[in-house]
Amino acid sequence: MGIDQRLAVIVHGGAGWVMWVLIGLSVIAVSIILERTVSLMASRDDVRSMKEDLLAYLAQGDPTGAIERLEGSSSVEARVLIAGLGCADKGPAAAEERMASTSQLAKLSMEKNLSFLATVGSNAPFVGLLGTVIGIIRAFQALDAAHGQVSSHLMAEVGEALIATAMGLLVALPAIAFYNLFTRIIGSRLARADALGREVLAYMKTER
Template structure:
């Protein structure tokens, strides 16, 4: 018997071949998902860093209205979209009611943060599914390989190693395929999940810093209006 991959493929039954094909598709799609997630995630992180640098200069003097009117384009990353949602909520709120304005900004930031995390986690479910089910698909092929070995043993009427070797080899190959598909998928899922958790902390910290800035701006608002009114009254006198 030929124990090369091509030889084993020729010796495999229809069911074992289907198992190998299914695992091959699972492996290919997992690699495609991983590649797409890496490209999109790191591009979004790069755009977020650029946005943070530009926004820091605009918010240095606490002028939220000017920051809300600034144009940054579409490529602003997960952080840019989150902070921009807070700026839009701030500009659209009634500043006379400071509590309502603050709550509106906080809810806008929270909603956008949930959306961004959902986008960053896109595809993770498939990787988790492949990592958890591939070994069982391989085990299914293993079981059928053992069944094939016993069928050949019964058909030949003897239990020699040569009789059952093909079925056992088929069983071991499908088991190995299942592990080869599952291990990279689990590693990719754990890496991406940890990366998203770190980005969630970044978004949360940036949102809290922005909320602190909004709170200070709302607290300073009445004092600025009083100063302006005082200057107008002095000019009129």
């Protein structure tokens, strides 16, 4: 089958299949949004209280107590601090590397499937535009078949073309919005983990 024949088949099929593609993308995107929301909410903690408790334990020279306090938290900040305090006997350099490694692994875990959201947000409008192009081509074909007379079939094709564009935007906008929101949350958590990690390193350097 030549290229012209393949294009003819695509156009003949109408923009309906484009709608189904967009619906499928939206379902997957919503699933990812809900999963990431639940995951990020489950791993949040009161960082201010955590910092106060951490500094209190370190001021008393009790890193073991600090670790026990942090083990009660499921937050990223706690995991990073535990990694650093767990190798306090090996020196600040080793603790810093361990915390950096834990932070990177946590980042990868929190960013799970976010690239799909970014891809949907960036490309869904173009998928909708493809449906619009197909609808316009079919509208011209209907206009030609009607010898230039406006018919209900022509209006249906034009309406389908416009709906494809609108649907592409409706799929893209939430995906981009939640991608930006999740990225901001992840960045903030990693920044807080880094700031608390500096407190741990400062304690270790003072002790040594």
